[in-house]
Amino acid sequence: MSYTGNSEETFQLIKELVTIPSPSGNTKKVISFVENYLKECGVETKRNRKGGLIATIKGMNENEHRMLTAHVDTLGAMVKEIKPNGRLKLTMIGGFRWNSVEGEYCQIETTSGKVYTGTILMHQTSVHVYKNAGDAPRNDENIEVRIDEKVKTDKDVGELGIEVGDFVSFDPRVQMTDSGYIKSRHLDDKASVAILLRLIKHIQTEKITLPYTTHFLISNNEEIGYGGNSNITPETVEYLAVDMGALGDGQSSDEYTVSICAKDSSGPYHYELRKHLVKLAEENNIGYKVDIYPYYGSDASAAIRSGHDIIHGLIGPGIESSHAFERTHESSIQYTESLIYHYLLSSMVEN
Known part of the structure; x- marks a missing residue:
């Protein structure tokens, strides 16, 4: 079953998200927005004590879980x-x-x-x-x-x-262009949050049964280093952070594909999970680039540092001029949505 998403609807959701001020430490308004969105989708949610939001969709296998995360906090x-x-x-x-x-x-x-x-x-x-x-x-x-x-x-x-x-x-100064770009501050990581929300809505609307119980953590402290290091169930086997791919000299990522991270400042991501994501992309004609980010950390690396025994990965849309005047293209959003969709329906990797 193929899924490419609807970039126009995702762009509109990104626009709504970036317009809500949410610097790390002051994210209550945007968390409430996400909470209401998920409530309308009929998804069970709860807040953690740090103020983040966790949505859970039960799957066929309730003994082994997945967790995906994206963050709403910004610079x-x-x-x-x-x-x-x-x-x-x-x-x-x-x-x-x-x-x-x-x-x-x-x-x-x-x-x-x-x-x-x-x-x-x-x-x-x-x-x-x-x-x-x-x-x-x-x-x-x-x-x-x-x-x-x-x-x-x-x-x-x-x-x-x-x-x-x-x-x-x-001020995000968000704009959408006729040529398929969205440019705004805070695409890191509200573009990824929008992607996850749209996928959750699709799963609920189409009554898709996931192979594994899956948690979606909307974290609110990633920019300061510890958004995704807690509330990981003991049953969680795979943990996938959905965050931006950083562009620049020496990088293979671009604004038109999904970035799959092999390594960042925390070290290599799980090799078998990375290969699994690449295989899914190739099997489903999803444009992708594998990349290494030397000055980068994610909620997945925070989870590993906090001692969780999990398989961790990182993917996301390619974002030009990260932490500044950010921009991405609709094709990158679509490819990222598609890869996550196929990942959610796939079997877990063998360690």
Whole structure:
């Protein structure tokens, strides 16, 4: 049975997901969105104490389980300091570089839930004032937020209710093009979350019986390293993280195929599972690339580090300019959906 998915519907779901601010540590709204989506699909879910969401679909074999994971948490920042001039200093959430968000619109959410808008700028932005505007370091000292309110002092900012520790999220600027691309911040990893949700809906709608009981973990702490290292049932044998394939010099991944990871900074992924995924791709005419990511970690590698006795793998759509101005193509989304679908219906690998 073949399945290619519907990229237009998946794109629309990605658009909804990326529009919900969810930097690591502040993911309740997006988890509620996913929870409601799955509820409408008739799928049993539960939240873990970390705030992640677990959906379970019972299969024919209830003694051996699979788990798939994708994460809804994103890069972001927190207010580190309120400057005397009414600007905000930031501290990063997740691994990115300040130059990738320079000039970006943002939201500041106070502890009371009030939201203010602003722009992330260099202190030395104006070339008419600062001679070193072009070459001043893009660092914690020089990057600041200009709030869209009449504030001139730290006292003015305090009266708005903005405090140290408030979350700052970046405008996704999502766009879909006639040429089949979707470009947005936070495709890592909301593109994968959308893929899993669409597959779950398809399984439920078509009343497909999976060969194994399968858990879907929507994790919310991946960007800070520990989203998928818990709530893995003792029966879980295979654990597949669905996350982006990173593109760049020396990489084989692209925006048009599904990436199958052989190794990242944590070491090799399970060889037999990788070969199984490649075989499924070839048997079902799924465009794929095998790749190695030198500066990468996933929920699957976090699960291994936490001591779980599982077979682990990593696949995902190819994402251009990861942790910055991200983009992928509908064909990559379709191939990723298709590979996961065929994986879910396949037999487990022999270790």
